[in-house]
Amino acid sequence: MVATDGTPADQLIHEAKQIPSMTGQELASRVSCEKQYMWNTGSIDLATSPWAEQMGEAGTGGEARNFRVVAYDFGIKQNILRLLVDHHCEVCVVPAQTTAKEILEMGADGVFLSNGPGDPEPVEYAVENIRNLIGRVPVFGICLGHQLCGLALGGKTFKLKFGHHGSNHPVKNLLTEQVEITAQNHGFCVDPDSLPSKEVEITHINLNDQTNEGMRHKSHPLFSVQYHPEASPGPHDSHYLFTQFTDMMQEFQKPGSSRK
Numbered sequence: 605m606v607a608t609d610g611t612p613a614d615q616l617i618h619e620a621k622q623i624p625s626m627t628g629q630e631l632a633s634r635v636s637c638e639k640q641y642m643w644n645t646g647s648i649d650l651a652t653s654p655w656a657e658q659m660g661e662a663g664t665g666g667e668a669r670n671f672r673v674v675a676y677d678f679g680i681k682q683n684i685l686r687l688l689v690d691h692h693c694e695v696c697v698v699p700a701q702t703t704a705k706e707i708l709e710m711g712a713d714g715v716f717l718s719n720g721p722g723d724p725e726p727v728e729y730a731v732e733n734i735r736n737l738i739g740r741v742p743v744f745g746i747c748l749g750h751q752l753c754g755l756a757l758g759g760k761t762f763k764l765k766f767g768h769h770g771s772n773h774p775v776k777n778l779l780t781e782q783v784e785i786t787a788q789n790h791g792f793c794v795d796p797d798s799l800p801s802k803e804v805e806i807t808h809i810n811l812n813d814q815t816n817e818g819m820r821h822k823s824h825p826l827f828s829v830q831y832h833p834e835a836s837p838g839p840h841d842s843h844y845l846f847t848q849f850t851d852m853m854q855e856f857q858k859p860g861s862s863r864k
Contacts, residue, residue: 626791627763631722632678632730632748636700643675643697646689671853674698674712678720678730678748683836688716691846701729704736714742714853717749719832724751724761724792731755738824742856744849745828747790750818753828754794757804757821764815767791768831771839774811775818775831783811784842787835794819794830825852 734756808818820827833842
């Protein structure tokens with residue numbers, strides 16, 4: 605609770621105590637867009653063109669889009685969309701409750717699951733949709749999208765005591781043995797012990813508390829991370845994940861792939 609109008613501290617404390625717990629709150633549908641829309645603006649180089657966005661002269665990509673990506677809006681941030689465009693994606697943003705059937709009918713090359721507020725467990729509609737997309741189209745999730753993937757894969761989530769917030773969280777990539785400095789903003793976590801180990805591999809861990817920060821399916825094109833790889837203004841250590849997503853879509857498009 606923050607106030608600048610001179611409200612007494614006792615009153616602020618009272619108001620803060622009335623705020624309901626985040627546990628059990630389904631907020632994604634409340635912050636999602638009301639209808640789908642296209643996004644075609646890429647990143648902006650403020651060092652060379654500080655007014656480019658206002659003038660509409662920069663960040664529009666300029667190259668032909670190679671991948672059609674449908675991005676679920678659970679509370680999506682614009683820099684996610686910019687980076688998808690930077691990686692040659694044509695992006696259609698859709699409301700949180702868009703069905704898997706609608707997504708597949710759109711002919712998407714890949715599906716992105718965004719960040720968002722609230723408890724992941726009550727977002728049952730999204731979990732069911734993800735289950736119906738697994739194996740049929742490449743999926744990349746971050747933050748809430750990561751947690752929803754965990755639930756869709758049969759895992760469980762739990763509320764962290766304090767949550768992870770800020771821009772200097774060390775995360776170890778278990779596949780490369782490299783450490784990334786990451787931006788984070790979440791209060792829930794996927795329990796790695798609840799995931800089916802024969803199907804799911806943990807790919808990233810938080811070096812502060814050893815919690816699950818990333819995973820991938822062993823046989824289907826799906827991966828997710830708990831942190832925010834699109835961090836703006838930074839750190840940018842994790843931008844490679846967007847390339848990983850496009851590589852996955854390209855592989856899935858090859859003749860003889862498992863695409864249905």
